Amino acid sequence: MDLTLPVNTEEDVLKAVTAAYDTACQWNLDEAERAKAISAALDGAIRACRSKGSIELRRGNGDGMEVVVRTGDAPQVDPLTVWEEISKLLHESAAKGDALAKTRALLAGMESELDETNRGVMALYAELDDRADKLRKADDLKSRFLSYASHELRTPLNGIVGLVRLLRSSAVPRSAEDIKQLAFIQKAAEEMREMVNDLLDLAKVEAGKVTVQPSEFDLGFVFGALRGIFRPLLQSEDVTLIFEDTSAVPSIYSDEAKVSQILRNLLSNALKFTERGSVRVWAKAEGDTVRIVVSDTGIGIPENELPRIFEEFTQVENPLQRRVRGTGLGLPLCRKFAELLGGHLAVESKPGQGSAFTLILPRVYPVKRDRLLKGEARKPRTRATLLIVDDIEIDRYLLSHLITASGDYDIIQAEDGQAGLHAARRERPDLIFLDVNLPLMDGYAVASELGRDPATRDIPIFAITAEKLSQTDYDRLRSLTRGVILKENLSEAQRVNIDLASPAQVTLL
Numbered sequence: 001m002d003l004t005l006p007v008n009t010e011e012d013v014l015k016a017v018t019a020a021y022d023t024a025c026q027w028n029l030d031e032a033e034r035a036k037a038i039s040a041a042l043d044g045a046i047r048a049c050r051s052k053g054s055i056e057l058r059r060g061n062g063d064g065m066e067v068v069v070r071t072g073d074a075p076q077v078d079p080l081t082v083w084e085e086i087s088k089l090l091h092e093s094a095a096k097g098d099a100l101a102k103t104r105a106l107l108a109g110m111e112s113e114l115d116e117t118n119r120g121v122m123a124l125y126a127e128l129d130d131r132a133d134k135l136r137k138a139d140d141l142k143s144r145f146l147s148y149a150s151h152e153l154r155t156p157l158n159g160i161v162g163l164v165r166l167l168r169s170s171a172v173p174r175s176a177e178d179i180k181q182l183a184f185i186q187k188a189a190e191e192m193r194e195m196v197n198d199l200l201d202l203a204k205v206e207a208g209k210v211t212v213q214p215s216e217f218d219l220g221f222v223f224g225a226l227r228g229i230f231r232p233l234l235q236s237e238d239v240t241l242i243f244e245d246t247s248a249v250p251s252i253y254s255d256e257a258k259v260s261q262i263l264r265n266l267l268s269n270a271l272k273f274t275e276r277g278s279v280r281v282w283a284k285a286e287g288d289t290v291r292i293v294v295s296d297t298g299i300g301i302p303e304n305e306l307p308r309i310f311e312e313f314t315q316v317e318n319p320l321q322r323r324v325r326g327t328g329l330g331l332p333l334c335r336k337f338a339e340l341l342g343g344h345l346a347v348e349s350k351p352g353q354g355s356a357f358t359l360i361l362p363r364v365y366p367v368k369r370d371r372l373l374k375g376e377a378r379k380p381r382t383r384a385t386l387l388i389v390d391d392i393e394i395d396r397y398l399l400s401h402l403i404t405a406s407g408d409y410d411i412i413q414a415e416d417g418q419a420g421l422h423a424a425r426r427e428r429p430d431l432i433f434l435d436v437n438l439p440l441m442d443g444y445a446v447a448s449e450l451g452r453d454p455a456t457r458d459i460p461i462f463a464i465t466a467e468k469l470s471q472t473d474y475d476r477l478r479s480l481t482r483g484v485i486l487k488e489n490l491s492e493a494q495r496v497n498i499d500l501a502s503p504a505q506v507t508l509l
């Protein structure tokens with residue numbers, strides 16, 4: 001079949017050549033004939049293009065292709081111009097093809113780079129996960145080690161402190177030198193016990209084992225108690241300790257023992273690092289929060305050290321540091337306690353001018369809101385209730401004293417087993433301390449009665465015993481209670497910490 005093609009532009013020339021090639025292929029011309037056909041088509045098309053004519057592709061007499069040129073009406077153009085245009089076109093399309101190829105290669109490269117990056121990111125994620133896991137484990141291990149070590153250290157330390165106290169108070173006549181040395185031993189042991197207590201507290205906070213015991217209280221009361229502790233300790237007349245009036249500050253609902261511990265620490269630091277001027281404590285309500293500030297006119301802290309002082313075991317190098325004692329654990333603990341209470345602790349300081357530590361606390365510890373929702377708000381003081389069942393009045397007194405040194409509780413007391421059982425059923429306390437040797441009904445009987453009653457069987461019981469028990473009695477008691485406490489250990493304790501989170505825990509400190 002013959003084919004006629006108009007050739008008006010240089011592009012048509014290229015189209016004509018392509019058509020000649022395609023037709024030669026259709027006619028099954030051999031390679032030499034195909035080449036001849038293309039060359040004739042190109043030549044013919046250029047000539048036709050000069051006057052906007054056409055070409056006809058025909059089957060020749062032999063096996064080849066014949067190209068017939070028909071000139072058009074347009075004025076003839078110089079064949080060189082047509083050829084130049086065509087080569088420009090060819091060049092452009094080649095360049096386009098080149099750019100396309102380059103872009104493709106670039107894209108392919110980017111794709112493989114992306115692939116690699118993706119693989120890298122995945123590997124990084126896996127490594128991060130791994131590291132986070134290791135860090136968690138290390139942190140856990142550190143907390144466990146701290147807690148274990150401090151527990152183990154505390155027992156012999158308590159022994160030393162107790163024995164020195166005994167030696168110092170005994171009627172045996174002693175030389176002045178002995179008395180001096182005993183005082184040194186007692187001071188050193190007490191300092192170490194303080195450090196061990198801080199370590200234990202830190203480890204417990206980190207392990208999430210410290211619970212908040214909120215109650216409603218006046219800051220004025222806390223300030224009063226702190227004044228009582230610190231006024232006698234003022235060593236220099238050059239420093240005044242001022243507690244500002246708190247009557248304008250409404251009562252707050254928080255953990256009084258922890259607030260007091262934070263302020264004790266801040267005050268002790270302020271007094272340690274202030275040689276002249278004043279240490280001032282004030283509080284102010286600000287919306288839903290209360291701001292409590294302990295400021296001093298002491299040596300101050302350089303700006304670059306400010307973030308570090310909240311890290312464990314950090315002490316700032318200064319001339320006073322060597323003269324005062326400390327562990328570098330106080331501030332980290334204060335900050336952790338502040339956060340535990342839903343607040344925060346910040347510091348501002350200028351070397352040579354003094355420091356101001358600011359504790360911001362929510363006026364209502366967040367848990368209370370839950371309680372309000374549950375309609376328990378009418379109870380003016382929502383404190384946990386503890387029951388102490390012991391027939392010895394002094395022991396009941398001692399235990400309640402040790403408990404209130406750590407937190408604010410409603411404490412009910414009962415003198416014998418039966419009264420204890422009734423009180424437990426009536427009051428449903430949050431925890432029971434139960435002496436073993438009791439009149440009317442012993443501790444074993446009370447504990448098993450309470451354990452049988454569905455209304456009381458979830459109340460954690462801690463048995464208290466004056467004597468060491470036989471293994472059988474101990475096992476029996478353990479099966480009925482959450483723990484067994486020796487009275488001997490109680491008499492050495494400074495305070496008794498109660499953690500009511502399930503499972504309940506009692507720690508002698």
Ligand code: ADP
Nearest residue numbers: 269270273309315316326327328329330331355
């Ligand atoms: P320490 O038991 O050593 O006092 P802290 O954690 O309570 O431990 O304090 C860490 C360090 O911060 C202190 O050793 C002291 O260098 C610095 N510091 C804390 N409070 C003050 C203050 N009021 N004035 C100056 N420096 C302070």
